[in-house]
Amino acid sequence: MRNEASWGLRLAAWAGILFLHVPLALIVLYAFSAEDKSYVFPPPALTTHWFAAAWARDDVWQAIGLSLRVAAWATAIAVVLGTLAAGALARAQFFGREAVNLLLILPIALPGVVTGIALRSAYHTMEIPFSFWTIVIGHATFCVVVVFNNAVARLRRTSPSLIEASMDLGADSFQTLRHVILPQLGSALLAGGLLAFALSFDEVIVTTFTAGQQTTLPIWMLQELIRPRQRPVTNVVAVVIIGLTFVPILAAYMLTRADEGSAQR
Amino acid sequence: MLAVPAPGPLRRVSDLLYGRPAALLALLLVPPLLWLGVIYLGSLLALLANAFFGLDDFTGQVRREFTLANFVELLAPANVDVAVRTVTMAVLVTLACVVLGFPVAYYMARYARGPAKALLYIAVMLPLWSSYLVRLYAWKLLLAKEGAISWLFAELHLGWLLESVLALPVVGANSLSFSRLGTFIVFVYMWLPFMILPIQASIERIPASLLEASGDLGAAAGTTLRRVILPLAMPGIAAGSIFTFSLTLGDYIIPQVIGDSTLFIGQVVYRQQGVAGNLPFAAAFSLVPIAVIAAYLWLAKRLGAFDAL
Numbered sequence: 168m169r170n171e172a173s174w175g176l177r178l179a180a181w182a183g184i185l186f187l188h189v190p191l192a193l194i195v196l197y198a199f200s201a202e203d204k205s206y207v208f209p210p211p212a213l214t215t216h217w218f219a220a221a222w223a224r225d226d227v228w229q230a231i232g233l234s235l236r237v238a239a240w241a242t243a244i245a246v247v248l249g250t251l252a253a254g255a256l257a258r259a260q261f262f263g264r265e266a267v268n269l270l271l272i273l274p275i276a277l278p279g280v281v282t283g284i285a286l287r288s289a290y291h292t293m294e295i296p297f298s299f300w301t302i303v304i305g306h307a308t309f310c311v312v313v314v315f316n317n318a319v320a321r322l323r324r325t326s327p328s329l330i331e332a333s334m335d336l337g338a339d340s341f342q343t344l345r346h347v348i349l350p351q352l353g354s355a356l357l358a359g360g361l362l363a364f365a366l367s368f369d370e371v372i373v374t375t376f377t378a379g380q381q382t383t384l385p386i387w388m389l390q391e392l393i394r395p396r397q398r399p400v401t402n403v404v405a406v407v408i409i410g411l412t413f414v415p416i417l418a419a420y421m422l423t424r425a426d427e428g429s430a431q432r
Numbered sequence: 433m434l435a436v437p438a439p440g441p442l443r444r445v446s447d448l449l450y451g452r453p454a455a456l457l458a459l460l461l462v463p464p465l466l467w468l469g470v471i472y473l474g475s476l477l478a479l480l481a482n483a484f485f486g487l488d489d490f491t492g493q494v495r496r497e498f499t500l501a502n503f504v505e506l507l508a509p510a511n512v513d514v515a516v517r518t519v520t521m522a523v524l525v526t527l528a529c530v531v532l533g534f535p536v537a538y539y540m541a542r543y544a545r546g547p548a549k550a551l552l553y554i555a556v557m558l559p560l561w562s563s564y565l566v567r568l569y570a571w572k573l574l575l576a577k578e579g580a581i582s583w584l585f586a587e588l589h590l591g592w593l594l595e596s597v598l599a600l601p602v603v604g605a606n607s608l609s610f611s612r613l614g615t616f617i618v619f620v621y622m623w624l625p626f627m628i629l630p631i632q633a634s635i636e637r638i639p640a641s642l643l644e645a646s647g648d649l650g651a652a653a654g655t656t657l658r659r660v661i662l663p664l665a666m667p668g669i670a671a672g673s674i675f676t677f678s679l680t681l682g683d684y685i686i687p688q689v690i691g692d693s694t695l696f697i698g699q700v701v702y703r704q705q706g707v708a709g710n711l712p713f714a715a716a717f718s719l720v721p722i723a724v725i726a727a728y729l730w731l732a733k734r735l736g737a738f739d740a741l
Binding site: 191248388 | 446450464465474478533535543557566567570576578682683685688698701718722725
């Protein structure tokens with residue numbers, strides 16, 4: 168086998184990577200565009216004026232605040248539920264194990280529009296008014312699997328003899344949990360939590376069904392996409408979102424680099 | 433003799449759990465099962481039940497009587513059109529993702545080493561996790577009539593080529609951002625990372641000795657690719673295609689922002705429950721992608737896709 172890739176393969180591979188990244192780079196360029204009426208390319212002039220304009224916008228700040236609070240609660244719930252499920256499924260064999268596994272995956276395997284409409288009709292039937300918590304419930308549901316994936320991968324790589332050794336040395340289950348299992352699990356949980364946070368912060372499809380009149384950052388963005396009113400401010404917000412989501416994703420990658428592949432969905 | 437201290441209450445709970453793994457398992461499982469089983473599965477089943485209800489003609493309220501009328505209405509030509517259009521789009525998007533994604537995955541798995549490999553991995557993973565709406569917005573900028581793609585074609589003196597593509601029936605329109613070709617490009621862009629990662633994982637797992645053996649037995653590089661690598665990468669391709677297929681079927685935002693105004697399944701479901709207020713019909717229509725995906729999953733399972741997830 169040759170150890171060098173052919174030119175054709177190299178070209179096709181890097182073209183694919185370029186295809187994935189040119190649009191993101193373009194967003195950054197547009198944030199500095201001085202043109203505010205159309206999407207003309209190349210921008211006629213560059214300015215940082217719109218960053219200041221976006222900074223002064225109350226509606227944008229409120230949307231960011233709501234999204235951050237929702238993501239924090241959804242992540243907290245997902246970390247608890249995902250870790251418990253991982254603890255149950257990592258090694259034990261029991262009747263219905265496959266069914267539980269399927270139930271965990273279902274919220275991201277089914278189209279978001281189905282999850283959204285199901286939750287909305289359930290709220291409606293039970294006469295629950297839309298609130299902060301109706302959004303959180305929807306987000307937590309599909310975030311569980313992300314935490315679960317990371318935690319279960321780490322638990323399967325952790326040797327069970329560590330736990331036995333801890334017990335043999337006289338620790339009880341809680342001490343073993345606190346001093347042996349949790350330190351092993353820590354970075355995987357942090358990575359899963361970060362990804363869950365990024366997922367929730369960005370979610371729009373389920374949110375449109377469970378938010379009522381509330382505006383999360385993605386919903387603000389969606390309104391601008393359908394009816395553009397303030398293009399320059401939208402450009403700046405888009406760059407801010409890219410920045411905000413890259414941080415947790417890269418951090419999660421660094422944390423799980425050791426156990427290869429567990430950061431994949 | 434060593435004095436054994438009397439066990440504290442915590443210790444007793446601990447011993448109890450250690451002695452009964454089933455109790456521990458139940459304790460671990462109950463909270464996630466309550467959440468997903470009651471809130472999520474409960475909502476899904478309620479939705480399913482709604483599909484068998486109808487609307488009262490006078491009040492517009494949901495009438496809780498068993499009827500199959502929604503499913504009969506699904507067979508109306510307009511609705512069949514929507515389903516066929518969406519499934520066709522999903523199939524084409526999946527094929528395009530395989531063609532574009534395979535070389536990237538192959539290069540990542542076989543040739544990239546060290547920092548270059550880490551960089552490539554991040555380069556594929558970042559778009560996968562970064563904002564869906566921002567990436568969609570980027571394409572609105574790119575595909576606009578005055579946007580970067582038109583500019584590029586004009587600079588290369590290929591404006592006529594773009595014009596003639598846009599003049600084609602069905603896929604064309606007066607600008608890329610209002611054409612079905614635009615919708616297709618954006619779908620491919622959005623789901624491409626979901627295809628690359630599982631293919632890469634499956635190629636990564638092929639032992640190098642297999643490829644050496646194929647070469648030693650006289651196969652040219654192309655033959656090895658076709659007869660050894662492709663069949664072994666098949667589970668990865670199938671796994672990736674589950675994502676590209678199912679995500680395309682359920683999406684209602686991309687065709688709303690980029691494309692001509694023909695409807696896809698997700699949009700019909702969204703409109704029926706929202707503007708039209710016809711939850712029962714929306715519920716029945718949302719069973720279409722679920723049924724298609726279930727059939728697809730069954731097929732993918734036979735191809736061994738779940739070993740590569």
